[in-house]
Amino acid sequence: MTRASVLIPIHDKPTTLPLTVDTVLRQSVEDVEVLLIGDGVTDDVRSVAVALTADDERVRFLDFPKGPHHGERYRHDAVGEARSDAIFYLCDDDLLLPDHVADLLGLLEEHSFVQSLNGEVRPDGSIRFYAADLGDPDVVAMHLRDDIRFCSVSITGTAHTRRLYDAVGDRWDTTPTGWWPDHWQFRKLMRHPSYSGATSPRMTALQFPTSSDGRDTWTDEARVQELRPWHALVVAPDAQDEIDRRCEAGRREQLVEERATIALLQRDLAWLRGEHERLGDDMTWLRDKYDESQRHLEWLTTQHAVQGRHHAAALATIEQLRAKVAHKNEVIARLRAKRR
Structure with missing residues (x-):
């Protein structure tokens, strides 16, 4: 019986794919398959894929035409083709350590969605982490928010049960613009009531993401040149011990970097507080000026009303004088007429 199905989306990386598949076939759990x-x-890539299927019957090639985006819809078809109820994922330029499948199968005995300790290998050989525990409800809640893009899950190093996938019923599909495919799909699984997550304390999957550190400009040969020494390390007898050692060194380095970042943020926060206080003082001054202007406006309004009343009274007086003058003119005119 196949204990684990490892799904590897492929498109245009012929040089790294054989190294990637080799690390799956070297798992301590032998009854695995590669799709x-x-x-x-x-x-x-097709030539490499066909050769891999010919070399080992555990490898199968699902040759689909180019689909939308990264062909996410085909991953649903692959889940349907999988012979195992434990669905694993891996990128075509990443590597698995020998106990990766065994580690996550152990976690899947009590959980429905699991991952290796997640992080990436940088071109300088250092390891950095996407620190999170998928068993922590607060971490899961962060993944489910729409106002931020918090993601500590990746295609590489993640596995889930078929039961959870079928229960969700929302198949792998084309990813909306602005989202990462793994983040978008795995959020669907995290929302389901039967979700139960866990993160391994060990990094058993090594990621060399194309999208970071300028790798997107590298040639195929440059990519495989980076992977070869790591592949040699992964297949060595003491591979996990060496990766554990490098992870520990990476944690210390990342801690120093994060402390430096925190110090800079605290400095910026202090500056912002100062600006806030200054703006508060300015706001108080502006409020005082506004109140003073309001009082002046009220005075002007009152003066305008008084002047209006005076103007109206003056107009009335003028009209009265005009009437008197007109009456006197009429009297004078009549007297002059009698004299004639």
Whole structure:
């Protein structure tokens, strides 16, 4: 019986794919299968994929035409084709340590969605982490927020049960603009009432993300040159011990970096507080000026009303004088007429 199905989406990375698949086939759990999910693959990738299936019957190649975005819809078809109820994921330029499947299968005995300690390998060889525990409700809540993009899950290093996937019923599909495919899909699983998450304390999957550190400009040969020494390390007898050691060193370095970042943020926060106080003083001054202007406006309004009343009275007086003058003129005119 197949204990784990490892799904690997492929498109245009022929040089790294053999190294990636080799680390799956070297798992301490031997009864695994590899499903290569072709998304309009190049001729070179197809040639590599066919050769891999010929070399080991545990490898299968699902050769789909190019689909929307990264062909996420085909991953649903691959889940349906999988012979195991434990669904694992892996990128075509990443590597698994020998106990990766065993570690996560152990977690899947009591949980429905699990991952290796998540992080990435930088081109300088250092390791950095996407620190999070998928068993922490607060971490899950952060993943489910729409106003931020908090993500500590990746295609590589993640596994879930078929039961959870089927229960959700919302299949892998094209990712909306502005979202990462793994984040968008795995959020669906996290929302389900039967979700139960866990993160391994060990990093058993090594990620070399194309989207970071300028790797998107590297040639295929440059990518495989980076992976070869890491592949040699992964297949060595003491691989996990060495990765654990490097992870510990990476934690210390990242802690120093984060402390420095916190210090800078605290400095900026102090400056912002000062600006806030200054703006508060300015606001108080503006309020005083506003109140003074309001009082002056009220005085002017009163003066305007008084002047209006005086103006009206003056107009009335003028009209009265005009009437008197007109009456006197009439009397004078009549007297002059009698004299004639």
